[in-house]
Amino acid sequence: MTDDLPDREPDLPSAFIDIPGVRNFRDAGGVGSLRRGVLFRSGSLHTLSPEGALRLKALGLRTVIDLRSKEELDAFPDERHDLDHESLHLPTLPADRQDTDRPWPEDQVELYPFMAATAGPSLVAAIRRLGAPDALSAVVHCAVGKDRTGLTIAVVQSLLGASEAEITADYLRSNAGLGLLDGPTPYIDETGAERISRPISADLLASSFAWIHDRHDSLPAYLHSHGATEGDLAALRANLSV
Template identity: 30%
Template sequence: MTITTAITWIDVEGVNNMRDLVGIPAKDGRKIAANRLLRSDNLDRLTPASIETLVHQHDLTDVIDLRTRYELSRIGAGPLRQDPRVQVTTGSLYPEDDPRAVIPPWRETMSAITPTTRNEAMAAHYLEYLEARPDTVLAGLRVLGSARGATDIHCAAGKDRTGTLMAVVLTALGVPREAIVTDYEATNQRLDRIMASLGEAGAAGSATQGAYSGPEQTTPAEIMTNLLDLVEQRHGGVANYLDRIGWQGEDQARLESHLLTA
């Protein structure tokens, strides 16, 4: 079965990789509702006008910021943390998150992976997110289920950490694998913009300096396919993984009720 899923980009100043996952098919013939599940790159450069657009036109009430304390201590908290209309929840997907560290946490994690193809290495890296920080995964899903309006999930570029958590969310909602992969691949359409923005941040001395290069930052389907295969092999699938980390039936019911529509 071929799943045709349109990418609904949200174009506001200060963000490069924001989209609404509205319309993606889920379980029981339902779909993801509009203005409920958003994903993006970092929100530190949102302008006041952009914030008003997100709050009023997209019903933004919650943000899940997956960046590390290492990153936040160097880049800053961003304007939404001072906006009383939006609740920002922070949670790292790296096992150690020391804001005083000299070496960024991702370098140590990646260096521990057995040399292999880039796609296999990235999938293994993504699996490490889930296995190292189930607390962040569980907290993030519970934010999604309890939010008053739309929740935006983001990291720095909005592709690796964001893509991993989004894959868990979408799988939990019964979204077909093909649609999950399509959503993951969509970041390639905005990669030049994302890398240019992170490059500017790097020049200013942020944690992203020297960490990004074009061809090595793409989001090919194989990475996400490999990740979902690894979750099946190691945990018996996303549902079993979530059950083991404390996800409850009432959590699932709230998630579906808030995010899905007939």
């Protein structure tokens, strides 16, 4: 992917769905061959309301893939409100800074290549689950549904034939979904500290894909290096495609 694409969301049909208590919830479909109504993306479900749970039930929710750290889960566990679905904890980032020999990212620019370097096992596990016959519909989320979720959904969309422009346009919708079109906004992290949520840009996602292609030539080769089989990728495409 390249870094010469627009940083603001173009005028596209809205994919956002109002799920009370959940930020940045939207349909990831309609991109490439990914059909609508089977894969959704969002921020965490820790403030999901009973009404929001009813709306998720109406969407046929079967799987929730949570990309957050254990510390985030412990501080802000997802609400269920008696929803009957499988929850998978597949952290994008290492559980401990000592678990990687790479410098821990200090900012967004460093985060995206770092995610590409460390997220392989999480991505493969997510792909395998999404390819299972009983997985759909599914929600993939992190804290606000922007960075970790952005990369995971972009990988799935790429595997389903979406163009770089389509993937980037969908990725950038998080700026609108999180009120970041005009700049950074504060949020409370898992320790209770106030931090700053920053807008995303096309070049951030492009840097993750550049890391993957520079070292593995292709996205499938990268996933194969983390244990994915051709059968896993074929099952994903068969389960999610139009």
